[in-house]
Amino acid sequence: MEELGAQRVWQIRPGLLYRSLVDGGMIYDGESGQVHHLNASAAQVWELCRAGATSAVLAAALCSQYEVESAQAQADVRRIIQVFADARLLQP
Numbered sequence: 001m002e003e004l005g006a007q008r009v010w011q012i013r014p015g016l017l018y019r020s021l022v023d024g025g026m027i028y029d030g031e032s033g034q035v036h037h038l039n040a041s042a043a044q045v046w047e048l049c050r051a052g053a054t055s056a057v058l059a060a061a062l063c064s065q066y067e068v069e070s071a072q073a074q075a076d077v078r079r080i081i082q083v084f085a086d087a088r089l090l091q092p
Contacts, residue, residue, distance in 0.1 A: 006056040010049045010081060011091035018046065027089060036087060041066065045080045049090075055081075 017028040025043030027036040038046060044065060045058050053061070055077060062073040084090050 008055045012050055013089055013091050042080050
C-alpha cells in the first residue's frame with residue numbers, strides 16, 4: 001500500500017454499492033459478490049473517501065469524533081485503508 005501522505009486522496013473503485021447504517025455501513029461488491037460490513041469509524045472513513053477527502057482530513061475526522069491523539073488516528077486510518085485496499089475496494 002502507498003504511504004499515507006497527508007494530501008493523498010483515496011479513490012473508491014467504481015461500481016460498489018454503499019449503505020449507511022446506524023452503527024456503521026455496508027458495501028456490496030457486485031464483481032466479487034461480497035458484502036463488507038463496516039464499523040462506525042470505518043464507515044466514516046469510507047464516506048469521507050467517497051467525498052474526496054485527503055488522508056489528513058480522514059485522520060482529523062477520527063480525532064474529532066473519537067477524541068483520540070493524532071498519531072492514533074493516523075494509525076487507525078492506515079489500518080482501515082489497508083483493509084479497503086486488501087478487499088480491492090479502492091482504485092490502484
